[in-house]
Amino acid sequence: MPEPGPRRGPAIRQGWRPPQAAAAGPARLRRIQLRIVPAVLLAARRAGLGGQGSARLIERHARVYRRTWGVLVSGVFEPLFYLLSIGVGLGRLVGTVPGPAGRPVGFASFVAPALLATSAMNGAVLDSTYNVFFRLKYAKLYDAALATPMRADEIALGEIGWALIRGGLYGCAFMAVMLAMGLVHSAWATAAIPVALLIGFAFAGAGMAATTFMTSWQHFEYIMLATMPMFLFSTTFYPLGVYPRAIQIVIECTPLYQGIVLLRGLTLGAVGPGLLASVAYLAVMGAAGLHLAGRRISRLLLR
Amino acid sequence: MADPDILIRARGLTKVFGGSVAVDGIDFELRRGEVFGFLGPNGAGKSSTMRMIGCVSPPSAGELTVLGLDPVRDGPAIRARLGVVPQEDTLDVELTVRENLLVYGRYFGLRRDVIAERTARLLDFVQLADRAGDQVEPLSGGMKRRLTIARSLISEPEILLLDEPTTGLDPQARHVVWDRLYRLKQGGVTLVLTTHYMDEAEQLCDRLVVMDRGRIVAQGTPRDLIAAYSSPEVLELRFPVGEQEQAAEKLADVPADRTEVLADRVLLYSADGEATLAEVRRRGLEPATTLVRRGTLEDVFLRLTGRRLED
Numbered sequence: 001m002p003e004p005g006p007r008r009g010p011a012i013r014q015g016w017r018p019p020q021a022a023a024a025g026p027a028r029l030r031r032i033q034l035r036i037v038p039a040v041l042l043a044a045r046r047a048g049l050g051g052q053g054s055a056r057l058i059e060r061h062a063r064v065y066r067r068t069w070g071v072l073v074s075g076v077f078e079p080l081f082y083l084l085s086i087g088v089g090l091g092r093l094v095g096t097v098p099g100p101a102g103r104p105v106g107f108a109s110f111v112a113p114a115l116l117a118t119s120a121m122n123g124a125v126l127d128s129t130y131n132v133f134f135r136l137k138y139a140k141l142y143d144a145a146l147a148t149p150m151r152a153d154e155i156a157l158g159e160i161g162w163a164l165i166r167g168g169l170y171g172c173a174f175m176a177v178m179l180a181m182g183l184v185h186s187a188w189a190t191a192a193i194p195v196a197l198l199i200g201f202a203f204a205g206a207g208m209a210a211t212t213f214m215t216s217w218q219h220f221e222y223i224m225l226a227t228m229p230m231f232l233f234s235t236t237f238y239p240l241g242v243y244p245r246a247i248q249i250v251i252e253c254t255p256l257y258q259g260i261v262l263l264r265g266l267t268l269g270a271v272g273p274g275l276l277a278s279v280a281y282l283a284v285m286g287a288a289g290l291h292l293a294g295r296r297i298s299r300l301l302l303r
Numbered sequence: 304m305a306d307p308d309i310l311i312r313a314r315g316l317t318k319v320f321g322g323s324v325a326v327d328g329i330d331f332e333l334r335r336g337e338v339f340g341f342l343g344p345n346g347a348g349k350s351s352t353m354r355m356i357g358c359v360s361p362p363s364a365g366e367l368t369v370l371g372l373d374p375v376r377d378g379p380a381i382r383a384r385l386g387v388v389p390q391e392d393t394l395d396v397e398l399t400v401r402e403n404l405l406v407y408g409r410y411f412g413l414r415r416d417v418i419a420e421r422t423a424r425l426l427d428f429v430q431l432a433d434r435a436g437d438q439v440e441p442l443s444g445g446m447k448r449r450l451t452i453a454r455s456l457i458s459e460p461e462i463l464l465l466d467e468p469t470t471g472l473d474p475q476a477r478h479v480v481w482d483r484l485y486r487l488k489q490g491g492v493t494l495v496l497t498t499h500y501m502d503e504a505e506q507l508c509d510r511l512v513v514m515d516r517g518r519i520v521a522q523g524t525p526r527d528l529i530a531a532y533s534s535p536e537v538l539e540l541r542f543p544v545g546e547q548e549q550a551a552e553k554l555a556d557v558p559a560d561r562t563e564v565l566a567d568r569v570l571l572y573s574a575d576g577e578a579t580l581a582e583v584r585r586r587g588l589e590p591a592t593t594l595v596r597r598g599t600l601e602d603v604f605l606r607l608t609g610r611r612l613e614d
Contacts, residue, residue: 057410140391143393144394147359147389148383149410151379302361
């Protein structure tokens with residue numbers, strides 16, 4: 001058994017730099033951030049929201065999923081199966097539907113952007129609710145992180161950032177399939193991935209904020225109760241025109257409808273200033289959710 | 304103004320949850336290099352105090368300075384210089400033993416090569432080097448606690464906070480943890496720990512405060528506290544069931560500093576336990592069992608609060 005002493009044991013007082021100096025390595029940190037943190041997070045950090053801690057939380061999630069990458073990849077297939085069965089299969093029977101501004105479009109081209117929006121929503125909601133709830137209440141992940149220099153708002157931002165990275169991967173895969181199948185009809189579609197991320201941001205923010213109010217797994221039924229009808233009725237499979245006006249107004253108020261309008265406009269090349277309202281809607285929803293989630297985590301854990 | 308060797312200073316520190324007062328205006332100072340303990344039963348306010356020191360619980364009133372900084376304003380800056388071993392394990396069960404140190408070190412913003420070098424040393428130190436690649440879940444309670452200690456040291460903190468470090472461990476695992484903490488103490492690490500085990504406090508602490516119902520009821524070195532509130536020796540007597548009460552009456556005039564009648568035994572505090580036992584026997588009393596031991600912090604607590612520590 002080696003003798004205890006400053007050299008052998010973790011000598012706390014001598015022979016090492018003060019933590020601030022050790023924590024620096026700014027150049028290296030920056031490189032890592034640029035590698036893994038999307039621009040939105042860097043922008044948020046410049047705005048004083050923090051981001052270093054968020055990047056480290058994202059790094060942790062990436063490490064965990066490296067071992068279970070199958071779980072990650074499986075998320076690619078769900079929207080793809082919908083596209084093949086309903087968009088292509090059912091599309092054979094449907095033919096064309098009235099697209100934006102009433103122009104007829106092929107059914108698959110009509111449904112595909114809506115499925116992209118839905119998968120952005122589902123991915124974000126799944127990550128920011130079930131996974132966050134588990135980490136918050138059971139894994140005590142945030143309790144551990146809050147014993148380090150990490151802050152509650154950095155945790156909220158990190159979780160949302162991770163949901164976006166994951167959603168971004170799915171979005172890219174789905175867009176590649178759309179391109180290959182000839183379902184993209186406009187150069188505006190290059191903006192579809194950022195918009196899919198915006199949809200993810202809106203739902204991740206709202207989902208995470210909602211999760212901080214939940215006390216049991218049963219409460220997730222309510223999340224399903226919100227997302228499932230949105231998926232089915234927010235003009236995913238048919239145009240808004242089939243509804244009476246009263247219902248149209250209700251549908252127009254849902255965030256998924258706003259996302260679908262945006263993506264459909266971009267991939268079908270029907271772009272107008274009206275789309276900016278949808279962008280604003282989703283951006284405000286995400287920012288409000290992020291802000292609330294950070295405050296709620298503080299309130300729950302820093303008592 | 305500030306003495307650089309005083310790492311934590313609390314004045315009138317108070318924590319209120321809803322209507323109940325968990326910590327009721329306590330004063331203490333932590334000096335560099337010492338092992339400082341909060342001894343008290345469950346619910347005495349020890350963990351609440353530790354959480355305030357750890358900057359994860361804002362004080363309700365009073366002053367608290369940690370490393371010269373304000374925990375409310377400078378929480379992240381202070382936490383960067385603290386190591387925390389919480390009462391409940393918060394290990395990352397989705398990561399391996401080694402990855403737990405890596406990810407935690409990254410939370411502190413440490414570089415990977417620095418973490419790798421420290422991880423090897425720390426896993427060695429807590430005797431988990433052979434489990435480095437294993438998942439956390441199958442580890443025993445004692446191993447998890449040691450891993451938590453290693454994790455708390457990854458940032459080479461200036462103060463290590465340990466909240467009930469051996470609660471829930473079996474005796475053998477406790478001794479291993481004590482041994483590791485003792486080595487840290489020998490290495491000059493400043494430790495703050497809470498415990499409701501008097502033997503833990505006695506073995507590890509240079510100085511301690513005794514807490515009860517949110518207040519500090521005494522403070523000093525274990526030896527001073529025992530000298531002030533106990534006696535050099537304690538005679539413990541157990542009587543057959545139902546006979547203790549009459550026996551206690553007869554013991555009233557046995558010369559002793561103090562007599563405590565507990566539910567299951569009688570304690571006689573004196574300088575010489577054997578001499579006191581002889582006095583007991585001279586009165587025709589035959590206890591079922593007798594034990595002469597030295598005074599402990601348990602006796603100090605009993606004297607100060609009228610209750611036992613581990614009830």
